[in-house]
Amino acid sequence: MENDLKIILFLCNWSPHAAFQSLQDTLAALPREIRMVRIPCSGRITKSLLFKAFETGADGVALVGCEPGTCRYGIGTSVAERNVEDTQGILELLGVGQERLGFAAFYPDQPAELLDFLISFRNRVAELGKTPVVSTSIEEQDGVSAGSSASIMAAHNIFTCQDCGKCSSACPVALSGKPFSPRAIANAVASGELSSPAVTEDIWSCLTCGLCYDRCPSAVSFPEFVRDMRNAGKKSTNGRFEAHEGFFQSLMRTMTSPGLPVRHWDWLPEDAQTDAGSKILFFGGCSPYFDTFFRNHLGVRTTEILADSIRLLNFFDINPAIMPNERCCGHDLLWSGDRDNFLKLARLNVEFISDMGIEEVVTACPECYRAFSRDYPEHGIETGFKVTHIFELAEREISKGAVGFKKSARKITFQDPCRLSRTTEGCELPRNLLNRLNVRAFTEMQDRGLSSQCCGNCAWTGCDSFSKAMQVKRLRQAKETGSDLLVTACPKCQIHLKCAMEDPLLGDEIRMEIMDLTSMVAKNIQWE
Amino acid sequence: MDRNSSAKSKLEILITGFGGQGIVLAGQVLGMAASLIDHKESTLTQSYGPEARGGACSAQVIIADSTIHFPYVRNPDILVCMSQAGYDKYARQLNQDSIVLYDQDMVRTPDISADCFPIPATRIAEELGRKMMANIVILGFVTAVTGAASVEAMIKSVCDSVPSGTEDANTAAFNKGYEFGMAVLKARRKKAAAAKGGES
Numbered sequence: 092m093e094n095d096l097k098i099i100l101f102l103c104n105w106s107p108h109a110a111f112q113s114l115q116d117t118l119a120a121l122p123r124e125i126r127m128v129r130i131p132c133s134g135r136i137t138k139s140l141l142f143k144a145f146e147t148g149a150d151g152v153a154l155v156g157c158e159p160g161t162c163r164y165g166i167g168t169s170v171a172e173r174n175v176e177d178t179q180g181i182l183e184l185l186g187v188g189q190e191r192l193g194f195a196a197f198y199p200d201q202p203a204e205l206l207d208f209l210i211s212f213r214n215r216v217a218e219l220g221k222t223p224v225v226s227t228s229i230e231e232q233d234g235v236s237a238g239s240s241a242s243i244m245a246a247h248n249i250f251t252c253q254d255c256g257k258c259s260s261a262c263p264v265a266l267s268g269k270p271f272s273p274r275a276i277a278n279a280v281a282s283g284e285l286s287s288p289a290v291t292e293d294i295w296s297c298l299t300c301g302l303c304y305d306r307c308p309s310a311v312s313f314p315e316f317v318r319d320m321r322n323a324g325k326k327s328t329n330g331r332f333e334a335h336e337g338f339f340q341s342l343m344r345t346m347t348s349p350g351l352p353v354r355h356w357d358w359l360p361e362d363a364q365t366d367a368g369s370k371i372l373f374f375g376g377c378s379p380y381f382d383t384f385f386r387n388h389l390g391v392r393t394t395e396i397l398a399d400s401i402r403l404l405n406f407f408d409i410n411p412a413i414m415p416n417e418r419c420c421g422h423d424l425l426w427s428g429d430r431d432n433f434l435k436l437a438r439l440n441v442e443f444i445s446d447m448g449i450e451e452v453v454t455a456c457p458e459c460y461r462a463f464s465r466d467y468p469e470h471g472i473e474t475g476f477k478v479t480h481i482f483e484l485a486e487r488e489i490s491k492g493a494v495g496f497k498k499s500a501r502k503i504t505f506q507d508p509c510r511l512s513r514t515t516e517g518c519e520l521p522r523n524l525l526n527r528l529n530v531r532a533f534t535e536m537q538d539r540g541l542s543s544q545c546c547g548n549c550a551w552t553g554c555d556s557f558s559k560a561m562q563v564k565r566l567r568q569a570k571e572t573g574s575d576l577l578v579t580a581c582p583k584c585q586i587h588l589k590c591a592m593e594d595p596l597l598g599d600e601i602r603m604e605i606m607d608l609t610s611m612v613a614k615n616i617q618w619e
Numbered sequence: 620m621d622r623n624s625s626a627k628s629k630l631e632i633l634i635t636g637f638g639g640q641g642i643v644l645a646g647q648v649l650g651m652a653a654s655l656i657d658h659k660e661s662t663l664t665q666s667y668g669p670e671a672r673g674g675a676c677s678a679q680v681i682i683a684d685s686t687i688h689f690p691y692v693r694n695p696d697i698l699v700c701m702s703q704a705g706y707d708k709y710a711r712q713l714n715q716d717s718i719v720l721y722d723q724d725m726v727r728t729p730d731i732s733a734d735c736f737p738i739p740a741t742r743i744a745e746e747l748g749r750k751m752m753a754n755i756v757i758l759g760f761v762t763a764v765t766g767a768a769s770v771e772a773m774i775k776s777v778c779d780s781v782p783s784g785t786e787d788a789n790t791a792a793f794n795k796g797y798e799f800g801m802a803v804l805k806a807r808r809k810k811a812a813a814a815k816g817g818e819s
Contacts, residue, residue: 408805491798491799491801491802492738492798492799492802492803493799493802493803493805493806494802494806618805618806618809618810619806
């Protein structure tokens with residue numbers, strides 16, 4: 092049994108490798124479960140690389156570097172420590188256990204200490220046993236085949252494209268200066284040039300925001316066409332277009348392991364009341380992972396949205412159930428070309444929720460909402476429960492009357508989430524609530540509602556300097572309204588726009604406080 | 620705060636407003652719900668005459684568990700006002716425990732000791748598409764706040780009394796007023812709890 096353990100040792104080329112070589116020279120009894128990978132610097136092993144080892148079946152990972160201060164590159168050790176800390180947080184949320192990931196630093200003349208560490212790490216992992224992660228293999232393939240592209244074109248009416256160019260004139264990617272055009276992709280696919288860059292590269296630049304669909308006189312659903320093209324051609328990209336080196340795709344695939352003892356809600360503050368017997372489930376989404384992943388970078392606090400959602404439900408005397416082993420809804424896997432694992436996640440979620448006897452699922456995340464209410468049924472997964480966005484529920488309860496909002500001196504503007512606002516109803520939902528808020532001013536941005544601009548990225552795919560340009564443009568629009576608070580309705584919008592604010596050259600010009608609409612409502616609502 | 624007035628053996632209700640707002644119909648719906656469906660005793664006395672076209676108008680409803688010997692309202696336990704004139708005329712007849720329910724856009728109440736429940740009934744009716752349903756909205760509100768008749772009886776009574784073909788719209792109006800009333804009671808409970816929590 093013990094011999095089945097797989098432990099990866101990422102070993103820095105410099106000090107610790109010298110110590111390791113001494114061990115080899117003296118034929119020391121190295122634990123045989125450990126497989127050593129020699130690396131240039133411990134700081135170069137990203138969270139994604141650490142995590143992918145677990146995704147692909149490692150039971151333990153040790154990252155070994157130089158003592159702080161002896162790093163050849165200066166900051167390697169401190170970067171490694173941060174990456175390990177963040178990844179440990181993710182492993183803890185997943186229920187894999189942070190003890191499976193270890194970090195240690197050694198001088199070249201410490202072979203004995205290194206050996207002690209390796210043996211004790213092996214013993215620690217052996218105590219924990221095999222990982223609950225079932226690794227998912229990815230088969231390589233040669234891009235989109237002619238047959239699959241033909242059926243995708245037929246499914247989305249690509250031949251009705253009139254080549255009018257309204258899509259490219261509205262497309263935020265094209266307007267950011269990138270040589271990109273939705274209709275050029277359509278033309279290339281229609282003329283069978285499946286290996287041209289217009290297909291192999293550009294389908295990964297699309298935001299799938301749906302603005303082109305809004306403008307298209309032939310109603311070609313371009314986002315869904317791109318989604319299906321990605322699913323057909325995914326396995327030939329080798330993860331090249333994934334943002335954050337594919338960390339989130341890796342995370343989502345890991346969550347398809349049915350036996351994973353996920354601890355999604357351990358962080359929830361006590362004042363947010365839940366009731367395990369409720370027929371209403373609050374489905375949170377991946378915010379806890381985002382906050383863990385970005386905590387040393389952006390100081391993102393998207394879990395506040397989830398806590399405030401539950402507080403808002405409590406205000407209306409609803410104590411919802413929560414799913415301790417909640418998985419990702421799978422939205423980002425579907426939209427970044429991994430339908431198989433999306434389906435696995437969808438089935439797992441629906442199975443867990445049905446087992447709890449849930450009648451209504453409430454969520455505050457536009458992507459979860461879209462996945463549950465549209466993508467699941469469209470992919471043949473019957474949910475059997477009602478799916479409600481928290482704005483719908485809040486509007487329903489508030490319109491009963493006797494509810495008001497505290498006076499606030501803030502001037503606000505609103506960033507629409509694409510997955511909610513590309514339908515008229517979806518635009519109105521948040522606006523009804525925004526207009527109820529008792530703030531000093533609510534001013535719309537230049538691009539708003541159905542025409543609003545995406546926060547610059549979707550499904551953790553295709554992030555580049557053009558994405559940043561889009562985000563800066565969007566933040567400038569927000570600033571132009573004269574508002575001092577940017578209200579969003581999707582955790583990703585917050586993350587992406589905050590990322591753009593990190594720009595050292597633009598600095599205060601685009602910096603702006605951000606708050607989710609759910610938090611805004613929950614913090615200011617009161618009985619009249 | 621439980622306002623379930625069924626504990627009280629006799630309830631005097633005065634509904635006032637302009638002629639044409641459906642004041643008498645509201646009184647009739649309420650009385651019929653209490654007597655024909657909830658099987659209590661009830662009387663209805665209407666006052667209109669020269670006031671009928673736009674003047675002050677009132678309907679006096681008494682609901683009791685036993686036989687009613689005198690059909691006029693002397694000191695209303697519940698005063699429902701849909702016009703300022705109606706309020707001004709009857710406010711002095713209120714007693715210590717009376718409650719006042721009124722359309723907040725039509726009536727301004729000076730500082731009185733009675734318990735006041737405002738509702739934007741006419742506005743809600745307008746939002747639902749028909750201003751003339753304000754009386755049904757306020758009936759829903761009265762039902763929620765006072766419990767003078769049961770909800771099922773009221774809905775049935777409303778459907779029996781309104782022109783055929785408008786039952787669904789009127790039921791929606793009633794429910795809207797009822798939900799508003801429940802929300803107001805809930806808000807009061809919450810605020811009382813919060814005030815209590817704040818003191819301790």
